[in-house]
Amino acid sequence: MSHDLSQLGWDESLASAYRPFDRSDTSAGRVLRADRGVCTVFGATGVGRASLGGAVLLTAAKDPARLPCAGDWVVQRHWPDRRITVEAVLPRRTCLIRRTSDKDSTGQVLAANMDTVAVVEPIHPEPDDARIERLLALAWESGARPLLVLTKADTSADPEAITRQVAEIAPGVPVVAVSARLALGVEQLRSYAGKGRTLALLGRSGAGKSTLVNALAGTPVMPVQQIREGDGKGRHTTAYRNLVLLAGGGAVLDTPGIRGVGLLDTAQGLSRAFADITALAGGCRFDDCRHDAEPGCAVTLAVADGSLAPRRLASWSRLRHEIEVESARQTARLAGAAGHRRRRS
Numbered sequence: 118m119s120h121d122l123s124q125l126g127w128d129e130s131l132a133s134a135y136r137p138f139d140r141s142d143t144s145a146g147r148v149l150r151a152d153r154g155v156c157t158v159f160g161a162t163g164v165g166r167a168s169l170g171g172a173v174l175l176t177a178a179k180d181p182a183r184l185p186c187a188g189d190w191v192v193q194r195h196w197p198d199r200r201i202t203v204e205a206v207l208p209r210r211t212c213l214i215r216r217t218s219d220k221d222s223t224g225q226v227l228a229a230n231m232d233t234v235a236v237v238e239p240i241h242p243e244p245d246d247a248r249i250e251r252l253l254a255l256a257w258e259s260g261a262r263p264l265l266v267l268t269k270a271d272t273s274a275d276p277e278a279i280t281r282q283v284a285e286i287a288p289g290v291p292v293v294a295v296s297a298r299l300a301l302g303v304e305q306l307r308s309y310a311g312k313g314r315t316l317a318l319l320g321r322s323g324a325g326k327s328t329l330v331n332a333l334a335g336t337p338v339m340p341v342q343q344i345r346e347g348d349g350k351g352r353h354t355t356a357y358r359n360l361v362l363l364a365g366g367g368a369v370l371d372t373p374g375i376r377g378v379g380l381l382d383t384a385q386g387l388s389r390a391f392a393d394i395t396a397l398a399g400g401c402r403f404d405d406c407r408h409d410a411e412p413g414c415a416v417t418l419a420v421a422d423g424s425l426a427p428r429r430l431a432s433w434s435r436l437r438h439e440i441e442v443e444s445a446r447q448t449a450r451l452a453g454a455a456g457h458r459r460r461r462s
Contacts, residue, residue: 212228
């Protein structure tokens with residue numbers, strides 16, 4: 118049985134990238150899940166397991182971010198002994214990257230080739246504005262379309278009021294209130310994961326991501342766990358990134374719950390996530406204004422007259438500082454690696 122890969126987004130652009138690898142013993146596929154050295158891949162003949170080929174391992178040794186991840190389109194080689202290996206990762210159109218916790222300031226690829234990144238935040242006990250802003254910056258930087266999903270809408274007496282309030286810190290981003298239990302907003306969310314499209318879910322543990330995946334799939338495909346009543350938190354339900362195929366085409370990508378996410382090279386994403394501050398900054402006297410104590414600052418003036426919340430500016434300043442620090446660390450790491458190579462040559 119042959120499967121139509123266009124249901125998952127395969128098109129002429131991807132076919133063109135695959136063409137140099139096209140041989141009688143190769144095929145294209147999409148990674149559903151990536152484990153250590155092995156990928157679960159969906160191809161024209163169905164789902165199979167593939168180990169990593171030598172070329173992929175060599176590339177990843179120089180840059181771990183080039184390892185296959187959930188959502189990647191890859192080239193598979195089918196060997197006479199029935200082995201299957203991933204020989205190449207096709208160029209990523211979008212890529213969700215967070216900073217790892219190591220001191221080297223490197224990045225971890227969370228997902229690839231998604232059309233929309235949904236920041237998932239529960240209404241109960243209350244949405245965390247700072248976390249939403251941080252994750253939206255990450256979503257904007259991915260190159261995909263950001264979406265804000267407020268789960269557990271059935272726990273609020275007035276979810277529409279909360280939706281309007283939260284929308285103020287997400288300029289330019291659609292906000293959808295969802296209740297999987299009442300099937301509220303599920304069909305609206307499904308439109309982002311239609312035929313040929315991929316929706317990635319990003320949020321903390323207990324936000325309801327796995328429950329959303331099950332609602333979109335129309336059947337239990339991901340395990341869910343109870344959360345604590347007091348703070349709405351729970352243990353990690355999903356321990357890995359998983360691309361789930363939906364009936365009728367399209368896919369949803371579930372990610373492990375994230376307690377904290379570091380930003381790396383996310384200046385453009387920060388600018389988009391704080392579009393209100395970016396717009397105000399155009400009126401500042403100095404082009405390099407840091408919106409602190411500079412004269413003629415339109416941003417601090419907006420805070421003074423009440424049109425911009427002080428918390429909003431403080432959040433922007435905190436994230437900007439973090440990005441600058443991590444950018445400096447990455448520059449130092451790359452310079453150190455280049456110096457090491459010169460000394461060895």
